[in-house]
Amino acid sequence: VKAYLRYQQAACFGVINSLLSPVIYDWIGKHAITGGLDSVLVWNLRQGTTICTMSDPENTAEVTALALSPDRKHIAAGYADGKVRIWEWGSGFRNVGAPITLCGHRSGVSALHFIQEDTEKYSKGQLLCSGSRDGKLVIWDTIEQRGLFRLQGHKGEITECRFLCKSSCLLSSSKDTLMKLWDLETQHCTQTLVGHRKEVWAFTVDKEEQRLFTGTTDHFFRVYELVYPEPGTSPSNIPDIKLLGNIPREGKERVIQLQLSPSGRLLVCQAANKTPEFFHVFESQDITKRRRRRVSRAKKKIEQKGATEENEEIPEFVITDEVAPAYMIKLENKVSSCCFSPTQPQILIGMANNSMEVYNLQESGSSKSTEIALPGHRSDVRSVSLSSDDSLLVTTSQDHVKLWNVHSRVPIRTIESGYGLCSTFLPGNRHVLIGTKEGSLELYEVSSGDLLEEIEAHKAEVWSIALRPDQQGLVSGGADKQLKFWEFRMQKNEAGRRVLTLVHTKTVTMEDDILAIVFSADMKLIAVALLDNTVKVFHADTMNFFLSLYGHKLPVLALDISSDGTTLVTASADKNIKLWGLDFGDCHRSLFAHDDSVMQVKFVPSTHYFFTAGKDKTIKYWDGDTYEKIFSLPGHQGEVWGLAVSNDGEFIVSSSHDRSIRIWERTTEQIFIEEERESELEKIFEASLEDNQPSLEDGARETAIATTRNLATIRAGELLIEAIDEAEKDKMKWVEYENTIQSLQEMNEKSGLGKRSRKELENSVAKPHPSPLFQNRSGSDYVLSTLKSIPSNDLEQSLLSLSFSEVIQLFSYLEDWMMRNIAVELNCRVMFFLLKAHHHQIVSNRTLLLTLTRLQEVTKNQLKSRKNTIGFNRAAMNFLAREFEQAQSESIFHEVTKNIMATKSATKKRKLK
16 A cells, blocks of 8 residues: 655745734734634734734634633634634743634634623633524533533524623624524523614624614614613513614725724724724713703704794704714725724724734824734735745735745745736746736846846736746746747846846747746756647757647646656646646546646656645645545635745645645655545535534524534544443343352252352352453443543534433433442533433333432432532632732731831931931
8 A cells, every 4th residue: 555645734824814804902902813814813013923823733714703701811713614713822822722622503603702791600701602604603611611502593694792791691693684682591582673674794882781883784873772671670681772873974885893992982883995984982971061062053043943943842862962973094905804902092903905004093083003014915826936945935916026935934025016927036046037917027136126127028918937947048928829938148237237137039939828838857848838728749949849738628727747757747727637648648647636727736856746726725636656636735715826846845835815825844644545535535424414404493493502413423422322332231241140140049049959159159150351441440430431531512412322222321320420429510411411302202201210310319419519519619719818818908008007107217317317
């Protein structure tokens, strides 16, 4: 069996903030936290550099939501595959470990929010709400690391969610034009706001939880009042939401975000445009003054109009008394998200062009403070090329060329240029040549970044540049059907300095547009891909025609020749790759490679292995001898435009429409094609599980189990079933053993030949051997250890895999564990869930009656003792806290007294002198 070495992602850079993820401040306002495609980035705003990258090696989905815990210890991130990951930040960014992964959604997470204050049941930061594109809300317990319940009632994507700590409620908005108020105690919707006629895209609530601001696609945003019942009039403190009025805004696009400043006096309304709008939110004294002015102005107008309209009523309260427009910030590019600083009057703005800006806010305007734009391109990265020593990297985009250090992943130079479609380092690695969309060749010096020469080489796009293997020149091809040959020359410029230049030597006109060019390593052949779906192979020295390769249904976009010159691989827009022999031009194999156009193909030097990259966002690794796919490299969130392979094949570099540049390094881990196929089938199976799950909306149920069924829960359920079966087999062996001993005793008594002791009878019968899986434990302990090994978040779905007969058997083990006072909390959780899930079968069947009766008594006693222990410990902790506070206050008092006495003695000494 042939083994291969795995390539893994070693770095992802070039992304400052991805479009789907918000930008937020950290708790102290010094760092910005952004989504860097599939990872979470922490930026130092002063230095403009990343200080921490939080990523999960198993994740390839994009970050879509971010939230900070109020306890300043956790950062939560929602992903496009429906998972939520929580990183512990308590000890600083240098000690961020593996995240907690929570699986509860079938589609991307669109909203996240932590509970901000302590309540009767939960501490601040303990509860986390996540909303997804499938219209479901899941409430998570971050301490127990499990989902509590799912709320379903919305029919569209959840756009925002927020806890209301005053009333233990949750407020949510959706694209179905509805907002819902959920009671977390009863897990049901208590009020639905139906006043919106269009999708509710954003909302925010003030600190006092008295005002609610909502934004849609209308030219205004709405303001609601949260009216709480008077104390003693209602058992619950659930508010009633009433509309106060509308506040007009300048933008015509939909509202992306509404956010209040930490002081609550400034509101930002960000639409899908380039202009964030700011509004003043006045305090009660200012509101009274504004109301008086408005009333006085209205009375004067009525007096001027005359007595005919004296009966016109003047409203006592208008929402414009409380909220009024302040100013706008006009930016050059569209805004993706924004966030107020928690400590300073500043706002962080994430731009849609992969940059961030910080603005200082004043009463009447704003000023730009800092900008982070250098570590990435403003548009998609169209090409990537490595230097001959693999130490430098050049990338091109719409208006910039960037030079990177491969090892540190830091940009060395950023150069303004044309729209670069292809690029290459020239011999010596001191110059870079760019082929542009305008048809020119731009020659840059690496050390200074200066443009040495701009040659109008072609009349249309330059699609490909190929260096000659003898390092003496290059060939360029474009959409003007011309193949141009160039040689390197050194000549003096105006300053008398010798500089490199390109000299045109020959032009060959083709039948159609040229899309790709490649030389063979021995420089005998040159292959040219044309727009007419064919590949022409010529003798490189004379340009005499050699072969015409046809078979693709759409144009060939990339091609490459192996180091030994025997094999040519072509990648086409028809999603296929073809392997050709260069002896006679025969097609060795045609392979379906990608789900979309194949954009790049590169051989690994000195091998017949090659990589392909496509518009389906993946890179694939192939064996050119066996014609098999080895593995796929997912990770990019957009079309992969560029691909470069190092000279020793130790790493590859890819660039994408998502503006990221990724380095994939070869590891020492061996892989086998059969194992890769099995893992791919498992992923397909897991996807089908999620798609085929039954809807939980049947019967108008508003609450359901938080977690979803996936491969991990199925495996955990199978392990639990196997453990129960093994324990039952062991139990049956001991029952048979006891029955054999008992029958021997009866036979011995009837025979009258003399009584044999029980020990003698036991020695005469072979004892049953326990299963090796038990590892010197009893069957009951083995089932318990299997149950404990199931992740807390997967426990409920794993228990649903059990049949009712296995549930009955599990209840007998639960009784044993409760009697032995082992894992009481876990036992109660399992027992209560099984009673809810199998209530109808348990009620209709009297098999479990005695077991449940005994469990009821034991559980009450165990929980009562646990409650007493917790109460005792809590009282002891409160006592210690009071003692500590008293000691602190006494020490402060003694210190102050000493200072007073010292000053008095000093003044007395001065007077005596």
